[in-house]
Amino acid sequence: MPREAEPSLSERTFTLQAISEGLRLDSRKLDQFRPLELSFGDEYGVADVKLGKTRVLAKVSAEVTVPFSDRPFDGIFQITSELGPMVAPSFEVNRPTETEILLARLLEKTIRRSGALDTESLCLIAGQKCWSVRVDLHILSADGNLIDSSCLAVVAALRHFRRPDTSIEGETLTIYTAAEREPVPLSWLHSPFCTTFDFFGEDGEIVLVDTTWLEEQLRVGSVTFSLNKHGEICQISKLGGKPVEATLIIQCAQMALAKSKEFTDLVDARLAEDAKRRDKGGLMAELSAENER
Amino acid sequence: MASPTAELSHLPKTDGSANFAYGGYTITAAVNGPVEAQRRDENPFEALVDVNVRPAAGVGGTGERQLEAILQPALRHLIPVRNFPRCVIQVTLQVMETPENAYVNPKVMQPRLNLGIIPALLHAAILGLLTAAVPMKTVASATCLVITDADGSSVKVDPTPAEIDQARSVHVLGFTAGRDLLLAESEGSFSADEWATVLQTAEKVCCRSQEAGGDAEMGGYGAESENVQQFMRSVLEAKAAEGLHWR
Amino acid sequence: MPLDTSTYSLALLRIDGRRWNDLRRLHAQIHTQDAADGSSYLEMGHTKVMCVVTGPAEPQAGQKKGTVGSAQATGQKEGASIVVNVVVAGFSSVDRKRRGRNDRRIQEMEITIQKALAANLHTHLFPHSTITVSLHVLSQDGSLLAALINATTLAVIDAGIPMTDYITACTAGSTSSYAAGDDAADPLLDLNTQEEQELPYLTVGTLGDSDKVAVLVCESRVQVSRLEGMLVVGVDGCKQVRRLLDGIVKQKGRKMIKEGAVRRSDMMAVSLDD
Numbered sequence: 001m002p003r004e005a006e007p008s009l010s011e012r013t014f015t016l017q018a019i020s021e022g023l024r025l026d027s028r029k030l031d032q033f034r035p036l037e038l039s040f041g042d043e044y045g046v047a048d049v050k051l052g053k054t055r056v057l058a059k060v061s062a063e064v065t066v067p068f069s070d071r072p073f074d075g076i077f078q079i080t081s082e083l084g085p086m087v088a089p090s091f092e093v094n095r096p097t098e099t100e101i102l103l104a105r106l107l108e109k110t111i112r113r114s115g116a117l118d119t120e121s122l123c124l125i126a127g128q129k130c131w132s133v134r135v136d137l138h139i140l141s142a143d144g145n146l147i148d149s150s151c152l153a154v155v156a157a158l159r160h161f162r163r164p165d166t167s168i169e170g171e172t173l174t175i176y177t178a179a180e181r182e183p184v185p186l187s188w189l190h191s192p193f194c195t196t197f198d199f200f201g202e203d204g205e206i207v208l209v210d211t212t213w214l215e216e217q218l219r220v221g222s223v224t225f226s227l228n229k230h231g232e233i234c235q236i237s238k239l240g241g242k243p244v245e246a247t248l249i250i251q252c253a254q255m256a257l258a259k260s261k262e263f264t265d266l267v268d269a270r271l272a273e274d275a276k277r278r279d280k281g282g283l284m285a286e287l288s289a290e291n292e293r
Numbered sequence: 294m295a296s297p298t299a300e301l302s303h304l305p306k307t308d309g310s311a312n313f314a315y316g317g318y319t320i321t322a323a324v325n326g327p328v329e330a331q332r333r334d335e336n337p338f339e340a341l342v343d344v345n346v347r348p349a350a351g352v353g354g355t356g357e358r359q360l361e362a363i364l365q366p367a368l369r370h371l372i373p374v375r376n377f378p379r380c381v382i383q384v385t386l387q388v389m390e391t392p393e394n395a396y397v398n399p400k401v402m403q404p405r406l407n408l409g410i411i412p413a414l415l416h417a418a419i420l421g422l423l424t425a426a427v428p429m430k431t432v433a434s435a436t437c438l439v440i441t442d443a444d445g446s447s448v449k450v451d452p453t454p455a456e457i458d459q460a461r462s463v464h465v466l467g468f469t470a471g472r473d474l475l476l477a478e479s480e481g482s483f484s485a486d487e488w489a490t491v492l493q494t495a496e497k498v499c500c501r502s503q504e505a506g507g508d509a510e511m512g513g514y515g516a517e518s519e520n521v522q523q524f525m526r527s528v529l530e531a532k533a534a535e536g537l538h539w540r
Numbered sequence: 541m542p543l544d545t546s547t548y549s550l551a552l553l554r555i556d557g558r559r560w561n562d563l564r565r566l567h568a569q570i571h572t573q574d575a576a577d578g579s580s581y582l583e584m585g586h587t588k589v590m591c592v593v594t595g596p597a598e599p600q601a602g603q604k605k606g607t608v609g610s611a612q613a614t615g616q617k618e619g620a621s622i623v624v625n626v627v628v629a630g631f632s633s634v635d636r637k638r639r640g641r642n643d644r645r646i647q648e649m650e651i652t653i654q655k656a657l658a659a660n661l662h663t664h665l666f667p668h669s670t671i672t673v674s675l676h677v678l679s680q681d682g683s684l685l686a687a688l689i690n691a692t693t694l695a696v697i698d699a700g701i702p703m704t705d706y707i708t709a710c711t712a713g714s715t716s717s718y719a720a721g722d723d724a725a726d727p728l729l730d731l732n733t734q735e736e737q738e739l740p741y742l743t744v745g746t747l748g749d750s751d752k753v754a755v756l757v758c759e760s761r762v763q764v765s766r767l768e769g770m771l772v773v774g775v776d777g778c779k780q781v782r783r784l785l786d787g788i789v790k791q792k793g794r795k796m797i798k799e800g801a802v803r804r805s806d807m808m809a810v811s812l813d814d
Contacts, residue, residue, distance in 0.1 A: 041390055053305045057389065061350035084347065086323040086385045088306050093345060098651055105648045109759055136350050138387055140321060141304040178393070203752075221659065223756065227764060236742065236758035236767075239648070240655025243752035246775055250768050257764055 004090045007217050015218055019200050019208065026052075026212070031255065033210040036149075038156055038266060040274045044183060045161030049153040052212065053143035056150050058157035059136045062164075064175060067123065067130040075122020075130040079107050079154060081137035088142065099146070106147055106237065107137070110192050110226040111154060114234035121187035124166060124173055131163060133186065144212040147224055151194040156267050159188055160274065192234040193263040195256040196224045204244040207252065209259075223249060225256035229264040297416075297521060299528045302424045309425020311417055315521070316451055317392025318413035322421030326382035340377035342369045342384065346414065349388045359406050364414060367467060367476045371429050372422065382427060384418050394454045408480055409437050409457050411465045415476075416521055423529060433475045434521040435467030436498045438491050440483055448487075448494050464488070466495035470522060552726075555734055556585075563710070563730045563777060566784050568690070570792045571698050578699025582691040584710075585732055586681035591691040592674045593699040596620045596666035619663030621670050624654040626688065628677040633733075649685055653692055656745060656754050662702040671701065682732040683711040685743045685757060690781060697789055705748030708781040709755060712774030713741035714766045727766075727773040740766070744774035749782060751775055 007015070015025060022030060034052035041048065045060030067074060083091045083100050091097065096104075111117070122131040135154050139146065162183035165176045198219040200206040208215060221241025226234040238249070297315035304310035309324040327340055334341060344365045346357045364386075372382060391410065412435040419432055439452040439460035449456060457463055462481025469475050474496075479488070501520045553559065564585030573579040578593035599621070626646050630636050653673065661671070673695070675688050686709035693707050713728040713735060731741050740762035745755030753775070762770075796802045 043390060043393060046390065055304070059349050059389075080352070082347075084385055085325060085345065085383050086304070086307065086321075086387060089325040089328055089383060101644055101647050102651065105644050108644070113759065114761055134350065136348075138347070138349075138389075140323075140387070141306050143305065231764045233758060233762050233764050233767060236756055238753065238756040239652040240657070240659060240755060242659045243747040243750070243754040246746075246751045246753050246771055249753055249756060250771065253764055253767050 004088055007214055011214070012218055015214060016200065019206060019215070024208070025214070028210075030206070030208050033259075036152075036266065038152070038270045040156075040160050040270070045157050047153045047157035047160060049149045049156070051145060051149040051210065053141055054145060054149050055140040056146070056153045057138045057140060058150075058153040059138070060133065060157045060161040061136070062131050062133045062161070064124065064129055065132040067127060069127075072127035073123050074119040076132035077112060077117050077119050077122070077134075078132075079104070079112060079135045079137065081107065081139065081150065083139050083142070086141075087139050102239070103146060103150060106194065106224060106226075106235070107151060107154060109235040109237075110151055110194055111158075114190075114192055114226070114228075116155070116188065116190055116192055116234075117158060118187040118189055124168065129173055133158075133161075133163070142213065144214075144216045145196060145210045147196050148194045148210065151192070151226070152263060152267070155191050155193065156270070158186060159191065159267065159271060161186055190228040190230065190232070191264055191267065192226045192228045192232075193260045194224055194226045195259040196222055197252045197255070198222045199242060199244050204242040205248070207248065209255075223252060225253055227253075227257050227260040229261045231257055297524050299420055299524070301420060301528060301532045307425075309421050309423070309427070311420035311424055312389075313413060313417035313420055314390075315413055315416070316409075317390070317453075318388070318410055319390040320410075320413045320417035321387045321389055322417035323385045323387070324383065324418075324421040324425035324427065325385075326425065326427060327377040327380035328383070330379055330381040334381070335379045338378055339374040340372070340380040340382055342372060342374065342382050344368060344418070345383070345385045347385065347387045349391060356406050360411065360414065363411065363476060363478060364418065367415065367433070368418060368422070370475060371419070371431060371433060371469070373428055373430055376428065382422075384421060386414050386418060388414075392454050394458075406480070408463045408465045408478055409452065409454065411435060411476075411478065412437050412467075412521075415467060416525065420525060420528070423525075424532070431469045431471055432522065432525060433467050433469045434499045434525070435465060435476065436495050436521075438464045438466070438495055440464075440481070440487055440491070446487070448490055450494065450498055462487075464491045464495070466492065466499070468496060468499040470500075472496065472500050554728065556732065560715075560726045561729050561773065561776075563780055563784075564732070566781065568694060568785065568788045570694050570788055576699075578695040578697070578701070580691050580694035580698060582687055582694065584683055584687045584690070584730070586679055587683055587687045588677075588679040589684075589687045589691045590676040590678060591688075591695040592676075593671065593692075593695040593701070594674070595671035595699070596669040596701065597672075599668070599670040618667050620661075620666035620668075622654050622657050622661070622663070622673065623670060624650045624657070624673045624675070624692075626650050626653075626675045626677065628680070632677050633680045649688060652685065652755055652757065653688060656689065656707055657692065657696070659754065660704045660707055660747065661696065662704075665702060671696075671699075680733065682734075682736045683730060683743070685755075686710045686730075686745070689745050689755065690785060694785060694788070705750075706782050706785060707745055707747055707754055708778045708785060709743060709745035710774060710777035710781050711736070711741050711743050712770045712777060713739045714762060714770055715739060727769045729773050729777045742767075742770055742774065744771060744778060746775055746778040746782075749779060 037050040039048045040046060048057045081104050084093055085091055124130055137150055137154060162185055165181040165184050167174050198208045198211045199221040200219055204220050223238035225236055300312040302310055303312055304323055307323040307325055312321045330341055342365055344361045346360045347353055348357055415435045422429060436450060439449050439456055440462045441447060441449060441460050462479060462483040464479045467476040566584050568582040570580050572581045573592055576592045580591045582589050626649055630638055673692055689707060689709040711731045713731045715726045715728060740760040742758035744753060746752055747754050
């Protein structure tokens with residue numbers, strides 16, 4: 001498949017010169033994100049994130065399976081992401097690229113390893129039956145900052161998702177269909193969000209957020225922070241690249257915390273809007289099988 | 294049933310793209326091409342049409358491969374492949390949403406073939422090819438039909454997933470704009486006579502636009518299904534008008 | 541699983557008897573393989589790794605373009621490309637878990653080392669060539685990525701590839717878990733496996749004697765306010781590691797001159813006696 005064209009010399013010089021003067025091609029400030037759109041589908045657990053020309057869709061699904069023998073009390077939770085020819089013809093099916101590996105690792109560390117989803121609550125009968133929750137991340141179009149938008153999409157989709165309700169009487173497990181009982185949300189513990197900072201300039205002293213594809217090609221290094229609104233770092237990764245001052249990294253961490261709070265508010269607001277849209281005439285409250293706790 | 298909706302050229306990085314939604318199915322198609330084929334699969338005489346169906350949840354399995362195998366020859370017949378030797382035309386079809394059946398809990402891996410999705414996939418692919426400006430001999434449309442025993446062996450167009458589950462046989466037929474049969478897939482048990490009825494119905498549904506006042510004639514079975522060929526024409530006209538707005 | 545580190549607050553001594561800012565014994569050898577262009581062996585406590593550098597050499601025909609770990613789309617077209625392979629031996633840790641070639645965790649480490657090197661080696665001096673770095677993990681006891689980075693630095697120096705400065709790395713942790721909000725928590729330097737499992741930690745890699753961070757990887761949950769303390773201790777640890785590595789390189793150099801492998805130059809500033 002054809003390789004992605006690299007930025008030309010004049011494009012490179014122009015963009016870098018502009019950045020060093022504090023200007024970006026799309027007239028944003030250096031620390032400004034592109035307008036972020038988050039929408040939910042008609043189904044539960046579908047989140048569509050648009051960040052400029054970057055667009056990702058996360059879909060959550062759940063089914064009942066047998067738990068892993070070494071973890072009988074835990075449910076199964078996995079996130080899969082694949083970059084196919086839909087993103088660019090240079091991505092081939094079934095051949096993971098560096099971008100894809102790093103994206104998968106980052107989502108795994110941010111969401112799975114940080115314990116955002118309580119996997120023990122997915123267990124139905126220890127060692128025999130558990131829920132397997134999977135998130136499929138579909139990247140429809142990539143124009144930079146895939147990591148931040150993907151993470152937001154996955155978190156939003158998981159929080160939007162409802163799994164079928166179940167009940168256990170003695171040894172019999174009943175799984176109710178959506179028509180029988182209102183599906184229930186997952187047991188969600190905290191919402192981590194990623195913020196990527198890209199470094200430019202001779203010593204990596206210029207910091208940009210939410211870079212486009214072109215800017216991403218020209219950066220000298222980057223660092224990704226994953227934080228939740230409580231100020232807990234879930235993951236930091238500065239994987240090589242130009243060395244930058246330690247003080248700059250501390251500053252970035254503070255900015256990432258502010259950004260993470262912003263993302264939390266955005267997702268909360270959108271989820272509330274969506275709940276309102278679905279809850280026609282307050283019917284849901286009546287139908288819900290869940291008790292007030 | 295709600296009328297179809299489509300969004301054209303919504304993905305900036307691909308040559309052509311389209312989002313097609315109808316009957317609960319939402320499909321995004323991305324088309325790249327004609328681009329140079331890799332040495333190992335290039336054909337010196339014609340272009341390769343590479344169809345890639347990706348499910349909404351889970352990794353693609355045998356069911357998806359079979360869908361690809363059904364769609365690939367159909368699309369190959371619509372594109373003048375001999376005009377682009379040593380090239381590849383890549384069609385990626387991403388399933389975004391499938392209709393929900395509230396009475397059955399969804400399974401992630403569905404090893405069986407889902408015939409009901411074929412019309413939506415085909416329409417999305419054609420819209421994608423058109424926006425990618427890939428030359429085409431003709432356009433086509435397809436429809437899904439079921440024969441149910443519920444009320445004395447009747448043919449029903451555009452069934453819901455629940456109806457597909459209960460049907461005696463499921464059929465998918467596609468016709469080109471020139472009323473030629475492009476693809477036909479059937480599942481279940483049915484007689485030759487029944488198939489003839491299905492063929493006739495499908496042809497009426499797919500090629501209705503040619504007949505003036507076709508709607509009146511359709512009466513019973515086809516009234517609820519939209520004419521997709523006419524729909525595709527109208528969205529493309531709207532898109533072209535928008536593109537030429539500056540003139 | 542979780543072991544009790546609560547005794548730390550009583551004696552301010554860690555499980556293995558170290559203070560908070562003590563490094564483990566760092567032992568390293570340079571030029572261990574005669575056949576290789578550059579090689580090294582490094583021990584940080586019980587973490588033992590070996591590194592072999594081949595190149596800069598002509599790219600082999602078998603090496604596919606765009607494989608994982610090679611420098612691609614990073615503007616490296618005119619310079620040498622760097623390929624890093626990490627092999628973790630099955631006997632390296634307590635549980636003999638087989639890790640395939642496609643283990644994402646190892647692939648991520650490969651990419652990290654490759655990118656850190658790409659920014660610090662003068663690859664533009666060797667156009668159209670490849671530098672292959674092969675790392676073998678013989679024994680694991682915490683701070684694995686740090687040990688790999690340090691071993692790579694030594695091997696690259698042995699191979700004589702020009703670079704800006706040493707890249708040295710070590711880990712830093714915090715005695716407080718994320719749940720507790722106490723401010724009295726001490727930062728810790730150079731964690732072993734037991735401590736890594738129990739405490740939040742990060743791996744930091746710096747360039748030379750500066751405070752510039754080339755690699756920073758944190759995989760555990762920790763309060764953002766603790767980051768600064770951990771980072772400061774980590775950067776300081778890197779400087780200690782650099783001093784140790786520098787000593788090893790100079791010692792080897794002296795030995796080579798004494799043995800007559802390298803002619804002593806009049807320009808040489810280093811006195812052989814100290």
